[in-house]
Amino acid sequence: MTRRHLTLICIAALALSWAWLPEFTVTMFSYIGLYSMVAAGLVMLTGIGGMTSFGQAAFVAIGAYATAWVCTSPAAAAALGGFVPAGALPWVGLVLGLVLTFAVAWALGAITLKLSGHYLPLCTIAWGLSLYFLFGNLEFLGGQTGITGLPALTVAGLSLASPRALGPLIWAALLLALWALHNLLDSREGRAIRALKSGRVMAESMGVDTARYRVKVFVLAALLAALSGWLYAHMQRFVNPTPFNLNIGIEYLFMAVVGGAGHLWGAVLGATLITLVKEQLQDILPKLLGASGNFEVIVFGLLMLFVLQRFADGLWPTLARWSSRFLKPEPVRAPKSTASLAGRTLPPAGTLLLESDKVTKRFGGLVANNAVAMTLKAGEVHALIGPNGAGKSTFFNMISGVDDPTEGEVRLIGETMNGKPSRDYAARGLGRTFQHVRLLGTRTVLENVAVGAHRRGRHGWIASMLRLDRAEEAALLAEARRQIERCGLGAYADVPAASLALGQQRVVEIARALAGQPAALLLDEPAAGLRHLEKQALATLLSQLRAEGLGILIVEHDMEFVMNLADRITVLEFGTVIAEGTPAEVQVNPRVLDAYLGGSDEPVPMAA
């Protein structure tokens, strides 16, 4: 039995026993379904997307209040002109709630998600509080008293007035949402979402508009919260501000984190545990202590501390590890595809790919790059060398859009790129690796390399959620596998990237860059950490790429490697170009000798 089978059995058992479960249990399960929906949004937002929000309860409130207003307000009835039958009003309320949430979340996200570090969570607290007080103070929403008299939902003439009748709809909505989110994460778009937490610079360099993706994840989480609010309102049949306060926002976050913020089912686990534990504590503690009070909050807080201390990644990973002892792993299905990916015709050999025209970068008083002029042509390997701190990595950042030059111009295949983000460089044909490896360590080598092919796919979020992207996804994964094999790492394609040696991880970065089909390839210390034979294999691969017409710019400290491979070398010292020429010319250049050996007349001992 696999985990998927077990999940299906649990769902079937719940569905079959639903009619016989006690009323209290049914109500509990219905609440768990509602909370899980919000927590699943938080898993996407916080656990996977890396954006902490304490304010989700405010979006639940928008969903709940929108339908409450539509269903009860004479103004809404007048606006709808009596065309909508009473039974359909909640569905109008749902649409209004989702539209409002979309607009509010997009606006809030566009403003607050630019903030980083602890400013973002602080902001979510701020707008969570603002919206909560807004609902309590709006006269037409009933102020602190709220709105009563909401109708029950009706589906196909069936009234869903009790939790026993509404619960299946709640769980159907939850399971559908989990399925769609699972599909999204298991796609090209999902890989980009996973990169938001720790790999934004990398993802941008692979062509992902990370700011836009962050807002989209934020809106998605908000929409799930609003859907939960809509169902909640029609289960309670009244709304007031209390269930949407900041405490509840914090509790939602607890659910995601305790369950396992990086896992969708962690949301369900967290929501179940926290709901049940709170309920039990509320029952047991007053009896134990012989006094009434909110003791459960104190014990609950201590329990949270214990769980988070003991299980930093939440309980789901531990449960998954434990269950894998008796559950079979899911069979790996290698999808076949005939879909073709967006491609690029490489410019002919000798074409000027990259030009830096007097590029200067100042950090305050420090001039890291001083009027650096350099070119890279198709079909050549150009090496950039220099002692530590010479400004090589800074220059790489200038010519790849990670940072902007203070002065000077960068041109890529004839187009001025100053001020453009690195994803535009990727779109124009630039692929790169990083000095400090930037991989998604817990994801497989295959997934990491597939991130590099992001730009070559077309399907968006909705198509991914509905699994309409399968042919393209198979083609992307096949292309990633092809590049991994080409780089000699075929045996490691399905293991987590972090389990590879550092040198191999650098090669994974090369495969990732190649998956984007670049015309110009920037490699930052690709040979560092490789053994002799691995270096030889890398040199062979780079020579082959050069023969295919790629232009390769390489920063490398291994002089033997550079001298044997490069066609041209540019030498930087203190941010200034001190020499440029063939390896033979550079090795005997007095300024280079001075920079490397402090004035010795011996040739630089670099050539093999």
Ligand SMILES: Nc1ncnc2c1ncn2[C@@H]1O[C@H](COP(=O)(O)OP(=O)(O)OP(=O)(O)O)[C@@H](O)[C@H]1O
């Ligand atoms: N963000 C920054 N703020 C201030 N100074 C910086 C910044 N980035 C780099 N520098 C400085 O710019 C200079 C060039 O650094 P850079 O990392 O580009 O050198 P490098 O040639 O790549 O060195 P290495 O070979 O050791 O990686 C160094 O003096 C460094 O301290």
